[in-house]
Amino acid sequence: MAYKVLSSLTANNVNSADLLKVKTDLLIIAVNKKTSAAAELKGLQANAQSLVKESIKEINSGSRKSIFLPAPAKVSAKNILLIKEPDPKAASFLVLRYYEEIMGLVKSAKAKDFAYLMSSTTSKDFDLAWAAEVAARTFESTAYTFNATKNKTAKPIIVKKGALLFAGLTPAKLRSVKASVKLGHAVGEGMNATKHLxxxxxxxxxxxxxERKTKALKKDFPALKISSLNEKDMERLKMGSYLSVGKGSDEPSRMMTIEYKGGAKDKxxxxxxxxxxxxxxxxxxxxPSPAMDEMKWDMCGAASVFGIMQTLARLKAKVNVVGLLVCAENMPSARATKPGDVVTSMSGQTIEILNTDAEGRLVLCDALTYSKKFKPSHVIDMATLTGAVVVALGSPATGVMANNQPLADKILAAGEKSGDRAWQLPLWDEYAHCTKTNFADLANIGGGREAGTIHAASFLSNFTKDFKWAHMDIAASAWNGGAKKGGTGRPVPLLAELILNGNL
Structure with a gap:
């Protein structure tokens, strides 16, 4: 299944005469101090010019952020939206919010397609290609609407087509922008796949x-090599820690492997x-029962791998990446693992399970050991692992811990560039005591309430001695609650920036 919402997202050069001829439900014009009705919509009748001019003036004064206008005569678009663009020096996350706001306005206007005239600001602080990438990514990801389990007679208006318009770009610059739009669109599609799952x-x-959905990717992305492990395979590999999590469920555990080889064979x-x-x-x-329904999102780490691997394949990226989707269901029953049980991990280390709700680290530790078979340059795990990271960082940031500082630095830089931000927490030796127990090599939780996110990463670090590793706790960033309840698609943008441009 393809997870693209916008079937078409293009980038084109236009002049003021062309702009009048653009056929679309909604023509969006970014407004800044240099925006001129005479320049942007040359050819309008005098009264229409005056209306647009006054609207631009009102936005630049700060009294309004955006204004909808009915399209004047000679304009092929049905409606016009004027919207204040962010400062060229604005942080990447503010630019991201701006494009999210635009798509929100497109939806509120019930437009099935739109065209957005981007400012070609030439400030040294403004990278037009980057802005085009973020715009394309955000338009695609925010066009997403979940309808899979809704009544089929409901017909919500879905935005299907978008166009990014630019004025006066050189052929070389236009090629660069088109490539950026293609990249952003592919990342947005990966986010949608992540959100949908x-x-x-x-x-x-x-x-x-x-497992079925992962294997079905082969149809759309033949470059992907896909395999899976069932519980008998896990028993053969001695993944006792992983298997302990699903013992109480009637749903058998599965681990899927997605391999993409687009780089050099020896890489x-x-x-x-x-x-x-x-x-x-x-x-x-x-x-406790309140908000337990949200635990359907406890698989967002696997969903993120599901999404980013599609993005890499769609772009035919020149990289080699392996994705592991480490899946199980954690349920209570007469067969379920009990607090105090001791299991043996694939690494041979024994683990006392003091709390069965600290199950994510139990599946991850065996998957990390398994990852050694691929002789990786780097290993990055992502998991909705601890409620503690929600308290520590809130939803703006993903928590990052690593055994390799250059890797951590690149993750943080990718987060800043993409607007999908992360923050590093320490993983010092002083935290190692948290995994001590009298009855096994390791305990799956630390004592007390302090440093819960770090304690979880400290536990995982015992299984990462042989490679460069980073842990991303996405429990606060992977989904929203409240009125905007739903998956966010993070950290797919960060991963795309890191893998494609991070020089790992």
Missing amino acids: GDLPANHCTPRII QPIVLVGKGITFDTGGISIK
């Missing part, structure tokens, strides 16, 4: 369903490991 109810998204791959707990009750250490 996460938004599915748990009864529509079991480990075996994810070591980057391995991405995604936690995929398709529903997390907490097991015997059961969670």
Whole structure:
């Protein structure tokens, strides 16, 4: 299944005469101090010029941020939206919010297609190609609407086509911008795939369903090599920690591998490991019932791998990447793992399971050990691992911990560039005591309430001694609650920036 919402997203040069001829439901014009009705919409009748001029003046004065106008005579578009563009020096996340606002206005106007005239600001602080990439990514990802389990008679208006318009670009600059739009569109599609998988109810998204959806990617992306491990395979590999999580569920665990080889044959791959707990009750250490429905998103790490691998294949990226989707369901039953049980991980280290609700690290540790078979250059895991990261960082940032500082630095830089931001937490030796226990090599939780996010990463670090590794705790950033409840598609933008431009 393709997860593209905008079937067409183009980039084109236009002059003021061409702009009048653009046929679209909504023509959007970015407004700044240099915007002129005479220049942007040359050829309008005097009264229409005056209306547009006054509207631009009102926006630049700060009294209005955006204004809808009915299209004047001689304009082929049905309606016009004037909107204040952000300062060229604005942080990337503010530019991202701006494009999200535009798509929100497109939806509110019930437009099925739109054309956006981007400012060609030449400030040294403004990278037009980057802005075009972020615009394309954001327009695609925010056009997404979840309808999979809604009544089929409901027909929401879905934005299908978009165009980014530019004035006066040289042929070389236009080629650069077109490439950026293609990149942004592909990243946005990867975000939508991630959101869709996460938004599915748990009864529509079991480990075996994810397995089927993953194998189905081969149809659209033949460059992907896809395989899976079932529970018998895991037993053979001695993944006792992984298997302990799904013991209480009637849904068997699955781990899918997606391999993409677009780089040099001798180039070591980057391995991405995604936690995929398709529903997390907490097991015997059961969670409180309020907001437990949100535990369908406990598989957003695996969903992110599902999304980014499609983006890389669509772009025919010249990189080698392996993605692991580490899926299980954590349920209580007579067969379920009990607090105090001791299991043996694939690495041979034994683990005392003091809390069955700290299950993500139990599947991840065996997946990290398994990742060694690919002889990786770097391993990055992503997981909705701890509620503690929500308290520590809130939704703006993904928590990052690593055993290799250059890798951590590149992740943070990719977050800043993409607007999909991250923040590093320490992983010092002083935290190692948290995994000590009298009854096994390791305990799956630390004592007390302090440093819960770091304790989880400290546990995982015991399985990463042989490679450069970073852990991304996305529990705060992978989905929204409240009125905007739903998956965010993060950290796909960060991963795309890191893998494609991070020089790993």
